[in-house]
Amino acid sequence: EEEEEEEDALNPPPNPWEVLPPAQQEETSSIFHLPKTKGYPPPEEYALLEQFVANSVQSQHLKPSNGEEEKRYEEAARGYHALLDLIRLRDDAMALRNTLLAMRTSCFASSTTAGGGESVLHTIACRGDRRVHARLIHYILRMNPFKPHTKELKKLHDAFIINTVATKKSLKKKTPSKSKIQERKLMYQNIILPYIDSSLPDAYLHLLVAFTSANPVFLTGVIKQLWTLLQDRTFGGGRGEWKDLVEYNYNDGEQKEEGEEKKEDRMHVLDMQRAQRIHATLATILRLCPRGNTEIFSILASGFPFKLTSLDDQVWYAKQCLSVLRYVPTIQGAVLGLLLDKALEIDVEIKVEEGGGVAIEIDDEEDEEDEMAGLFELEMGDDKKAKKENSVVEDVKVDDMADKVRENKHAFHCLNFFA
Incomplete structure (x- = not known):
């Protein structure tokens, strides 16, 4: 372990905020090369x-x-x-x-x-x-x-x-x-x-x-x-x-x-x-x-998926944002800040209760909708079943959002791929 720490000290990870040097920019531009058109008729x-x-x-x-x-x-x-x-x-x-x-x-x-x-x-x-x-x-x-x-x-x-x-x-x-x-x-x-x-x-x-x-x-x-x-x-x-x-x-x-x-x-x-x-x-x-x-950063920021979007879509979007940095390194700081803000938005939605349980904070409008749904189900005589289903859905949402936070953290650990 001590030897590994010494190696890490001698070889620190690359700085993701550093703009790519010209030679590496040329290499990156050759990677993102649009194929020639084909399929021309006679x-x-x-x-x-x-x-x-x-x-x-x-x-x-x-x-x-x-x-x-x-x-x-x-x-x-x-x-x-x-x-x-x-x-x-x-x-x-x-x-x-x-x-x-x-x-x-x-x-x-x-x-x-x-x-x-x-x-x-x-x-x-x-x-x-x-x-x-x-x-x-x-x-x-x-x-x-x-x-x-x-x-x-x-x-x-x-x-x-x-x-x-x-x-x-x-x-x-x-x-x-x-x-x-x-x-x-x-x-x-x-x-x-x-x-x-x-x-x-x-x-x-x-x-x-x-x-x-x-x-x-x-x-x-x-x-x-x-x-x-x-x-x-x-x-x-x-x-x-x-x-x-x-x-x-x-x-x-x-x-x-x-x-x-x-x-x-x-x-x-x-x-x-x-x-x-x-x-x-x-x-x-x-x-x-x-x-x-x-102009491209504003497009990236405005199109970011909603925090309740599926995990696959969140991860895919984050990876594509990081791919953009391969040929637009000047917006590294802004993109990394955007990903961090979105990860925090998901993280703060997970509320830890006194007993150690977790739940998702719901806005007032969502509370009113849930109350109306609960009253309707009470009239239908199915209140117990509704509570059980809501509990299961809530647990699934919490697990899903926790996965998103972990995936976003993993994305930051992978920044040495393009830096």
């Missing part, structure tokens, strides 16, 4: 898509002068509304991915009377009155590229039912038909592949970076959107349970059996992959727009 098809996006956006800035131009204008205007519906509904993953890619790369033809040679992205973000594309920008900044839309999930479910019947028939044979296997692969691929290979999230995240780079006025909105996506952990970050259906199809009906621990590990990996991409996007944006370094 060049001929992609050129037509870029032209469609350019004409659709341009229709909001040009007014027809004769009958022929009016016809083209109406067609392009319908294309613009189709563009809005595609982003709002997210009912075609591959088309959505390709459209997001085209919005970032397409330009107007140089022969046009307005915006010749100008990029579509610059027109949407910077040119003239931005209210022209307010709905388009709103849909983009509220989109979740990691989670399939309900209609997409229904398509997957319907395809799964159809393929299950075909799989059962093919399994009766010694060698299943290769054409049927390939057909089932394509059916799933068209529906869900942009989520499985992360090509849709990558296209979306690169578009957000381009928006912020084109016009810093979107900086706060983009950071808020990315931070919101980071907290949405449904479907394991966009894949989750329905990924089993895809694996079932690709293995020709032979679903791999795995225990609950294996599934939890896989979901954790998916969450971490999604978090890595979002943090890489945030780091890229903050390198392009350093002004965001002063």
Whole structure:
């Protein structure tokens, strides 16, 4: 023990309040690197898509002068509304991915009377009155590229039912038909592949970076959107349970059996992959727009989970706040103070009574609600049962909040990970 104390004295723990040196900042920036976009369609098809996006956006800035131009204008205007519906509904993953890619790369033809040679992205973000594309920008900044839309999930479910019947028939044979296997692969691929290979999230995240780079006025909105996506952990970050259906199809009906621990590990990996991409996007944006370094803390503080939120969500949020310090070390003091304040808020809610028991202090409004609930249950003749249930719930809440305090303390012990 004495030798360990001497070693601790010679090698004190790193100071978490110290700003990272430039060399370590460069190393950290290389870790949070946004992957390149992928999944581009063939060049001929992609050129037509870029032209469609350019004409659709341009229709909001040009007014027809004769009958022929009016016809083209109406067609392009319908294309613009189709563009809005595609982003709002997210009912075609591959088309959505390709459209997001085209919005970032397409330009107007140089022969046009307005915006010749100008990029579509610059027109949407910077040119003239931005209210022209307010709905388009709103849909983009509220989109979740990691989670399939309900209609997409229904398509997957319907395809799964159809393929299950075909799989059962093919399994009766010694060698299943290769054409049927390939057909089932394509059916799933068209529906869900942009989520499985992360090509849709990558296209979306690169578009957000381009928006912020084109016009810093979107900086706060983009950071808020990315931070919101980071907290949405449904479907394991966009894949989750329905990924089993895809694996079932690709293995020709032979679903791999795995225990609950294996599934939890896989979901954790998916969450971490999604978090890595979002943090890489945030780091890229903050390198392009350093002004965001002063705004990100207020977003972190305002989005902190309520003290009665589940333990997993509290721990996840604290870890993401600490991850931000890897590329924004200047807010270390503020973030550590925030985590400490939140831990104290949870700790003071646990009241130690004279007999040694513990209970959670409840506000006056909550007291009134409990009294009304108690009177109602008395009238129903179920007072004893209600008291017993309330006691059990209270014990569970106390244990849960105590766990949160312990986890927050553990987070402070792990600060040497990023310092």
